[in-house]
Amino acid sequence: MQTTTETTLYKDLILNSKGYFGEYGGMFIPEVIRPNMEALTATFEACKNDESFIAELQEAYRTFSGRPTPLTPLHNLSKELGGAQIFLKREGLNHTGAHKINHCLGQVLLAKKQGKKRIIAETGAGQHGYATAAVCARYGMECIVYMGKKDYERQRPNVFWMETLGAKVIPVMDGSQTLNDAVIAAFKDLITHPEESHYLLGSAVGPHPFPLLNTYFQKIVGEEIKEQILNQLGQLPDKCLACVGGGSNALGMFFEFLDDEKVELIGVEAGGKSHLSGEHAAKINYGKKGIFEGYYSYFLQDDDGNIEPTHSVSAGLDYCGVSPILAYLYDNKRVQFTNASDTNTLNAVKKLAETEGIILALESAHALSYAIEIAPTLDKDKVIVVNGSGRGEKDLFITMSHFQKDSLDTFMRNHLGDE
């Protein structure tokens, strides 16, 4: 990919990339799965401008997932904060509760084109696994989901739903038992069953072509936001805010605005408990460049290049790497990054519930927390859009243990006593 200049059209550069975004990206993989990645790239390149493929995808977005999702003005919250107007893109109203279904539908259609019948996936919060299990049930595919044991336990409701949808969920006991251990387990599975399997990778990370194709399948989010905000206000937003785990919801939101220079794009990482190693998951804020899981980007690693443990109150942000596309956009100063702490995030969930009647996923609440911080400092005619990447019911046990620990403990005791 060429170097960016003032006049670069980022959308074209990204969509026409051969796998590198500036110095980031690439395909650092074992030779045994190179044919899979090359065949997937070729299928994607053939489909991305194919009208019948796009029509099938749009139909699935509309009739299976429930798109378009609304753009909700947060009148009460904005009034209380006394500054900018805040809008929430309601990706949590998608089928299965998050934006993840957008790239699951896209990838399953690509797998179908390739004649694959077996889908492998990894999941952190469970949202990507849940969405994968749903699309596999609908398109008649076998589904195997890897999940770090820590996530398997803290996101138990999603495990139950994945199993109900017919998926086999395998807890991964290695490493920190979170998302990157699940990614490694999924790659090992692909290496063992390359012919019949498609690895439905769940974010804009991993080797080429995953960052590109998940950005492509998520860009519907920003396209809808642009149309909706122009209809509602007749102007573009001043700032777009999205949480960043691997980067799929952020890129989905940002992509459509990349060439609108006046729209500020801000990624909010997981600030966790502190900026100390092992207590957060803020890769761009605190990470270093390196190669891991097939791609070159920013990772949380020590001076010897060993991946460090991560922490976030939200399982979906608890990952050590970040999209090479976001790394590139950060270096080119097109996307800025900040982070939100666990405590501020939990408080943002409560504040939104009380003022607007919406329960937001902990992941997305990182972005909302930053909106709550900056809105009072901005004039009333400024517009902030937050990507509400998911709904928060899945986080019941974590959120309740923070706000009503005693009643959760009593509930668990009574419930277990009934068994």
Ligand SMILES: Cc1ncc(COP(=O)(O)O)c(C=O)c1O
């Ligand atoms: C609701 C929700 N938002 C955000 C994320 C983070 O992923 P990404 O950065 O790829 O959007 C997750 C991951 O599971 C999620 O479930």
